[in-house]
Amino acid sequence: MQKIKIDITKTAGFITDEALQAIKKEVVDGLLTLEKGTGKGNDFLGWLDLPTSVGKDEITKIRKSAERLSAQSEIVVVVGIGGSYLGAKAVIDALSGYFSALNKDSKRPLIVYAGHNICEDYSYELLDLLKDKDFSVVVISKSGTTTEPALAFRLLKELLEKKYGVGQIKDRIIAITDESKGALRTLADKEGYETYVIPDNVGGRFSVLTPVGLLPIAIAGIDIEKLLEGAAFMQKETTADKAFDENPSAVYAAVRNLLYRDGKTTEILVNYHSKLHYVAEWWKQLYGESEGKENKGIFPASVDFTTDLHSMGQWIQEGRRDIFETVISIEKPKYKVEIPSDRDNLDNLNYLAGKRVDEVNKMAEIGTRLAHIDGGVPNIRVVLPELNEFYLGQLLYFFEKACGISGYVLGVNPFDQPGVEAYKKNMFALLGKPGSEKETEAIRKRLD
Numbered sequence: 001m002q003k004i005k006i007d008i009t010k011t012a013g014f015i016t017d018e019a020l021q022a023i024k025k026e027v028v029d030g031l032l033t034l035e036k037g038t039g040k041g042n043d044f045l046g047w048l049d050l051p052t053s054v055g056k057d058e059i060t061k062i063r064k065s066a067e068r069l070s071a072q073s074e075i076v077v078v079v080g081i082g083g084s085y086l087g088a089k090a091v092i093d094a095l096s097g098y099f100s101a102l103n104k105d106s107k108r109p110l111i112v113y114a115g116h117n118i119c120e121d122y123s124y125e126l127l128d129l130l131k132d133k134d135f136s137v138v139v140i141s142k143s144g145t146t147t148e149p150a151l152a153f154r155l156l157k158e159l160l161e162k163k164y165g166v167g168q169i170k171d172r173i174i175a176i177t178d179e180s181k182g183a184l185r186t187l188a189d190k191e192g193y194e195t196y197v198i199p200d201n202v203g204g205r206f207s208v209l210t211p212v213g214l215l216p217i218a219i220a221g222i223d224i225e226k227l228l229e230g231a232a233f234m235q236k237e238t239t240a241d242k243a244f245d246e247n248p249s250a251v252y253a254a255v256r257n258l259l260y261r262d263g264k265t266t267e268i269l270v271n272y273h274s275k276l277h278y279v280a281e282w283w284k285q286l287y288g289e290s291e292g293k294e295n296k297g298i299f300p301a302s303v304d305f306t307t308d309l310h311s312m313g314q315w316i317q318e319g320r321r322d323i324f325e326t327v328i329s330i331e332k333p334k335y336k337v338e339i340p341s342d343r344d345n346l347d348n349l350n351y352l353a354g355k356r357v358d359e360v361n362k363m364a365e366i367g368t369r370l371a372h373i374d375g376g377v378p379n380i381r382v383v384l385p386e387l388n389e390f391y392l393g394q395l396l397y398f399f400e401k402a403c404g405i406s407g408y409v410l411g412v413n414p415f416d417q418p419g420v421e422a423y424k425k426n427m428f429a430l431l432g433k434p435g436s437e438k439e440t441e442a443i444r445k446r447l448d
């Protein structure tokens with residue numbers, strides 16, 4: 001069992017050691033504020049202890065629900081948006097086979113997502129796919145009132161009733177929502193769905209280690225206990241009593257804030273293993289909603305390398321110098337593929353014969369790192385020995401802890417997201433939602 005490593009050596013030309021020493025106090029203060037619960041948003045700190053507070057009984061219950069849904073479904077639809085689906089998708093994509101959806105012998109249901117957009121064609125195509133399949137639904141909404149998942153769930157519920165009969169569908173739905181509030185809670189109680197609770201003190205983007213993430217992840221056949229073990233390991237490694245340099249979350253929070261103060265206002269999360277694509281999507285919500293407020297915050301962006309070296313590589317190498325990269329590097333791939341020798345060598349690749357594909361990937365990673373540093377892009381590297389439940393659990397908690405600390409160093413409340421309401425208000429006014437009459441009148445005038 002190793003700890004994931006953070007390597008900041010390639011930020012040395014951009015931040016000085018004195019600056020790093022100077023920011024340490026702010027970071028330690030941020031960490032203590034988080035741990036003592038004395039900072040802004042301190043009623044949303046339940047995520048800090050999740051890895052060690054999810055009990056065996058809860059895990060057993062989640063596994064049973066997962067087995068029940070799996071046994072009765074060819075497809076399970078996970079309905080949710082933002083923190084109510086990104087954590088699950090991040091882990092499921094990272095730890096599932098690239099082509100597992102095409103495996104006809106799989107004992108696991110196919111997991112698809114809904115309620116994360118309002119695209120009519122997506123809705124049509126999903127309903128069309130589901131009409132001839134046995135399917136179940138896990139509907140997730142902390143507030144229980146978010147438009148996108150509520151709309152998707154209404155469509156799915158209607159299809160379930162058509163397929164299985166009104167009054168016959170409650171065993172095909174599991175709702176994950178607030179303990180007592182919200183439309184989804186009311187509906188779930190009325191219809192008798194099995195439910196799981198999202199704790200009051202855990203915000204959506206920090207909820208991957210609650211049933212919000214754990215149930216869909218368990219349905220995908222992933223070991224949720226190992227994921228929690230990894231997170232618990234990182235929980236211990238990131239407490240305030242650990243030496244600063246040994247605490248990866250503290251180091252990461254310190255360096256990214258220093259780079260931000262030096263004008264590096266965009267952070268690009270990079271992977272060289274595209275199963276991590278949705279880990280970056282999860283990370284973007286985590287940091288975007290936590291830090292982007294009061295006209296402050298690092299803009300979180302992401303790329304998949306080497307794929308995006310052929311699209312975004314030019315920009316990163318030579319565009320505006322206000323970016324830095326955080327690279328997630330996986331030391332050892334799960335499988336082995338050797339490059340064959342070719343009789344004719346017309347592609348001139350025989351110099352690679354006998355090498356593993358990963359060796360080429362690693363040289364691309366090292367080469368890119370050096371090129372980007374030469375181009376003025378500081379580089380933080382986060383190293384996972386392997387891509388498995390344990391190390392991914394560590395990574396998730398590492399980023400969450402660093403996010404809380406970083407938000408406090410930035411001076412914002414990392415646990416609210418007031419800005420998200422603005423689009424909703426306009427959308428409701430435009431749709432003529434009851435209660436929005438004044439706003440409807442005002443916004444319609446703006447369209448003339």
Ligand SMILES: O=P(O)(O)OC[C@H]1O[C@](O)(CO)[C@@H](O)[C@@H]1O
Pocket residue numbers: 081082083084140141142143144145146149204205289417420
């Ligand atoms: O779980 P809910 O309440 O449907 O919210 C989903 C997402 O929407 C937001 O509240 C933003 O509108 C996110 O913070 C959250 O993750």
